[in-house]
Each structure stands twice: as structure tokens, then as C-alpha cells.
Amino acid sequence: MYKRKEEYSEKVTAKLKDNYLQILELAREDPNREGLRKTPQRAAKALQFFTQGYNMDARKILKSALFKEDYSEMVIVKDIELYSLCEHHILPFFGKAHIAYIPDGYVVGLSKIARVVDVFARRLQVQERLTHQILQAIDETLKPLGVAIVIEAAHMCMMMRGVQKQNSVTTTSAFTGEFKKQESRMEFLNLISSDLK
Numbered sequence: 782m783y784k785r786k787e788e789y790s791e792k793v794t795a796k797l798k799d800n801y802l803q804i805l806e807l808a809r810e811d812p813n814r815e816g817l818r819k820t821p822q823r824a825a826k827a828l829q830f831f832t833q834g835y836n837m838d839a840r841k842i843l844k845s846a847l848f849k850e851d852y853s854e855m856v857i858v859k860d861i862e863l864y865s866l867c868e869h870h871i872l873p874f875f876g877k878a879h880i881a882y883i884p885d886g887y888v889v890g891l892s893k894i895a896r897v898v899d900v901f902a903r904r905l906q907v908q909e910r911l912t913h914q915i916l917q918a919i920d921e922t923l924k925p926l927g928v929a930i931v932i933e934a935a936h937m938c939m940m941m942r943g944v945q946k947q948n949s950v951t952t953t954s955a956f957t958g959e960f961k962k963q964e965s966r967m968e969f970l971n972l973i974s975s976d977l978k
Contacts, residue, residue, distance in 0.1 A: 927958030
């Protein structure tokens with residue numbers, strides 16, 4: 782049974798704390814001033830939280846809520862918030878994932894799809910790999926007739942440094958099975974771009 786938990790290794794926390802202390806000193810800051818005294822400890826725990834996906838198994842999460850169901854139409858979960866760290870600069874990128882699958886005998890609890898996004902987003906990532914990892918986990922575990930995913934994200938490494946383009950958004954997509962067909966793909970893309978509320 783899958784259970785979500787937040788744990789911090791004391792050993793890892795201590796090592797990260799020492800490293801963050803050095804980073805503050807190298808950045809010409811005084812780690813003993815009031816606002817920074819607890820920063821190395823907080824940052825050590827934060828990094829472990831941001832990378833907790835390494836300790837999670839997406840396939841176990843999906844298998845924990847698989848239900849036999851005679852339904853073979855598109856299931857879409859859109860606007861799933863995601864937060865990740867770019868592996869090149871360890872700066873955040875954030876946005877939304879839109880995911881669809883066409884069941885072939887089994888459906889999955891909808892919250893598990895969002896949790897799978899977290900599993901892979903909570904790692905050092907590039908958006909292209911993140912897109913494929915989510916797609917593969919759903920495709921291999923549910924064995925549906927097809928899976929579709931689109932991720933739209935803003936990258937702080939482009940916004941804060943480098944080219945400093947604050948309004949740029951990166952979009953990645955991947956498709957399997959029935960979504961390789963133009964008709965299914967267009968239905969998915971139209972549905973995620975429309976407001977059905």
C-alpha cells in the first residue's frame with residue numbers, strides 16, 4: 782500500500798547544512814546574522830523536500846488505486862500544478878501538466894495521476910525528460926489504449942539569469958497509442974485549451 786510521508790535524514794541534513802553554511806560564506810554573507818542563523822538548516826530540509834521524488838515509486842502509486850472498469854473513452858486531468866528544479870542551475874521551473882489516457886479495462890484514481898507528476902517533478906530535472914517519465918510510468922502501469930501529456934512551464938534559469946526573458950513559457954508534449962492518431966490528439970489538445978466550467 783502506498784503512503785505519502787515526509788522524512789528527513791539527520792545525516793543528510795547535517796551534511797547539507799554544512800554545505801549551505803559554506804555557500805553563504807562564499808556568497809560574502811554573514812551566516813551568524815539574525816536572518817541567516819537558521820537558513821542552512823532550513824535550506825537542507827527544503828532541498829530534501831524538493832528532491833523527495835527519488836524516494837518514491839510512481840508505478841506503486843498507480844497500482845495502489847487501479848480499478849477494473851468497462852470505460853474506453855478519454856480521461857483527462859488538466860492543470861496539474863508542478864514545481865521542479867532545473868538540473869543545470871538548481872533553479873525552479875514551474876507550471877502545469879495536462880494528462881489524458883484511454884483506459885483498456887482499468888481506470889486509476891485521479892489523484893494518483895497528480896501524484897505521479899510530483900514523483901518525477903520532485904527531482905533534478907529537465908522538462909523534456911520529465912514529460913517522458915510521467916508518460917512512460919502511466920503507459921507501462923495502466924497499459925491503456927494511449928496516453929497524452931502536455932507540460933507548460935516557466936523556467937527561472939531563463940527568467941532570472943542568462944537571457945532574462947520573464948514571459949517565456951516552454952511547452953513539451955508526448956503521445957502513445959491512440960494519441961498518435963491525429964483525431965485523438967486534436968480532441969485532447971482542444972479539450973485542454975478550452976474552458977468547460
